[in-house]
């Protein structure tokens with residue numbers, strides 16, 4: 001998750017980075033190859049803006065100033081081709097969705113008590129023991145292996161479920177676990193996403209970044225959901241994928257790569273939910289499940305609200321708009337897929353220790369019972385939309 005940007009920070013960032021004005025709106029393949037081999041990255045800073053080249057250091061400065069962007073260096077050309085294909089109706093254009101209220105409440109409610117805080121905690125303890133999970137560090141790559149091994153041990157013996165690394169040009173891989181649809185495996189898939197990487201903004205490569213809340217919580221929520229579903233012998237009628245993205249903190253890198261590849265391949269997605277931070281709400285504030293208000297499908301958000309009402313002990317509240325490039329759901333939204341995202345608190349009551357060495361479970365305000373509520377709702381999302 002990207003921390004909220006204050007006006008003061010925005011002004012200082014704008015002054016500090018007097019951004020190069022894009023002299024052209026389209027970059028050629030050869031220009032991209034040249035600039036990329038010179039170590040530059042192509043960053044998009046707003047929804048309708050032409051992307052601009054930055055050095056890795058310049059990119060880090062943007063991150064420190066909490067200026068949001070998508071690093072489109074490796075997806076830029078595919079995205080242009082996709083836009084053209086959508087315009088020519090060779091690829092599907094975005095469709096608004098709506099879903100009936102949860103209709104498998106008996107089955108889902110029987111599963112919820114098996115979601116285990118101690119299992120989530122023990123997986124998170126292993127993840128936070130790594131110095132950091134930065135997407136360009138070797139410990140970031142170790143996090144991929146750790147998650148893949150954990151998922152593989154959950155799904156062993158299930159020939160209809162597979163998990164694999166999704167490699168990128170940088171060190172850390174994303175991970176995708178695919179559950180085949182028992183009735184129709186070519187029907188549109190349901191995706192539950194979280195990001196595995198963490199960052200220490202002052203010293204990304206070597207600094208300590210436990211990333212317990214951001215996004216260790218979302219990561220272990222979805223691992224635990226998969227475990228409970230598999231233990232129950234769950235077989236979805238239609239396909240489901242669990243994604244753990246690399247490089248969210250570096251400009252939605254992993255999710256942008258995967259969402260772009262899926263759209264290019266013509267894959268159909270019924271609904272995508274992102275879990276990015278579920279473990280904290282400010283001491284003294286009202287405990288809620290915040291629902292993101294932008295870069296989402298409003299019909300899917302209506303369904304998400306009914307999931308919270310059906311499956312959680314706490315109520316939902318709409319968050320204030322999070323803005324451009326807020327988290328991985330935005331990558332799927334950008335490709336025209338229906339998205340929704342749960343967030344730990346309304347912005348302002350959320351965790352201020354993220355992106356630092358003190359994003360740990362010992363922070364006052366961290367609550368496993370709070371995080372468990374998100375696992376319940378997301379389990380309901382997966383089950384209901386794939387039954």
Ligand SMILES: *[C@@H]1O[C@H](CO)[C@@H](O)[C@H](O)[C@H]1NC(C)=O
Pocket residue numbers: 117118121122125368
């Ligand atoms: C979570 O794990 C830590 C480290 O092993 C331990 O100290 C803590 O008691 C655990 N908390 C819960 C709720 O299981």
Ligand SMILES: *[C@@H]1O[C@H](CO)[C@@H](O)[C@H](O)[C@H]1NC(C)=O
Pocket residue numbers: 184185186187188
């Ligand atoms: C499976 O889903 C696809 C895509 O929605 C649909 O075209 C096809 O008719 C479905 N097949 C069956 C057997 O229902």
Ligand SMILES: *[C@@H]1O[C@H](CO)[C@@H](O)[C@H](O)[C@H]1NC(C)=O
Pocket residue numbers: 110111114228231232233
């Ligand atoms: C819940 O977990 C227990 C063991 O931990 C298992 O025996 C039981 O079958 C599980 N319930 C469901 C609905 O999967």
Ligand SMILES: *[C@@H]1O[C@H](CO)[C@@H](O)[C@H](O)[C@H]1NC(C)=O
Pocket residue numbers: 200201202203206207208355356357358
């Ligand atoms: C980054 O890591 C270093 C060393 O691990 C630590 O001293 C520093 O406080 C961290 N920075 C932040 C923002 O937490």
